[in-house]
Amino acid sequence: xxxxxxxxxxxxxxxxxxxxxxxxxxxxxxxxxxxxxxxxxxxxxxxxxxxxxxxxxxxxxxxxxxxxxxxxxxxxxxxxxxxxxxxxxxxxxxxxx
Amino acid sequence: xxxxxxxxxxxxxxxxxxxxxxxxxxxxxxxxxxxxxxxxxxxxxxxxxxxxxxxxxxxxxxxxxxxxxxxxxxxxxxxxxxxxxxxxxxxxxxxxxxxxxxxxxxxxxxxxxxxxxxxxxxxxxxxxxxxxxxxxxxxxxxx
Numbered sequence: 633x634x635x636x637x638x639x640x641x642x643x644x645x646x647x648x649x650x651x652x653x654x655x656x657x658x659x660x661x662x663x664x665x666x667x668x669x670x671x672x673x674x675x676x677x678x679x680x681x682x683x684x685x686x687x688x689x690x691x692x693x694x695x696x697x698x699x700x701x702x703x704x705x706x707x708x709x710x711x712x713x714x715x716x717x718x719x720x721x722x723x724x725x726x727x728x729x
Numbered sequence: 730x731x732x733x734x735x736x737x738x739x740x741x742x743x744x745x746x747x748x749x750x751x752x753x754x755x756x757x758x759x760x761x762x763x764x765x766x767x768x769x770x771x772x773x774x775x776x777x778x779x780x781x782x783x784x785x786x787x788x789x790x791x792x793x794x795x796x797x798x799x800x801x802x803x804x805x806x807x808x809x810x811x812x813x814x815x816x817x818x819x820x821x822x823x824x825x826x827x828x829x830x831x832x833x834x835x836x837x838x839x840x841x842x843x844x845x846x847x848x849x850x851x852x853x854x855x856x857x858x859x860x861x862x863x864x865x866x867x868x869x870x871x872x
Contacts, residue, residue: 656793657792665840672809695817695843696812699843699844713840714795714796
């Protein structure tokens with residue numbers, strides 16, 4: 633799966649009312665909230681672990697890229713949602729399409 | 730993948746609320762058909778999750794999330810299935826229906842995703858209280 637963008641993302645810790653466990657697996661699916669609107673995405677992890685409280689640079693694929701692409705630009709802030717806000721971050725760059 | 734730094738904060742934990750949700754769903758599952766109102770939720774599942782539901786009869790989380798995403802409308806689940814099929818190149822989805830106590834749903838946040846998918850997350854601990862019903866159709870999504 634080819635990514636649409638590269639992001640810096642930090643998952644909140646349990647003390648911050650975030651997740652209880654690190655993020656693992658081939659990918660992590662969740663809504664990506666930007667400017668108050670949510671768009672489904674997948675963080676392409678390729679088996680890497682994202683520890684809570686640490687910042688990582690991760691490629692991301694959006695379910696409906698045409699819908700979200702005009703809202704994204706370098707440095708744009710976002711939230712990841714899993715029933716509550718579980719991570720925050722900024723867009724690093726958009727992939728050339 | 731590059732680690733750029735770390736940080737921490739101190740906010741309140743929603744553990745007591747989670748316990749309430751799990752206990753309420755468990756109680757309602759035992760007393761299904763009782764007095765409290767139930768609300769239907771919908772989920773589009775891929776072939777792997779469908780096979781797991783057929784084998785176990787329950788929802789189990791096979792992914793990295795700490796809960797499962799459901800839509801509050803059948804059209805929302807259908808819209809997700811359609812967009813995921815084209816956007817992620819996923820295999821075809823199947824529609825699943827289940828019910829949760831309305832009082833539980835009122836404790837959870839609903840987020841509209843991709844303009845047409847009202848989504849809610851049921852915590853993993855509460856999933857065993859839900860009864861999945863496999864459907865053989867999808868409504869036509871508006872988007």
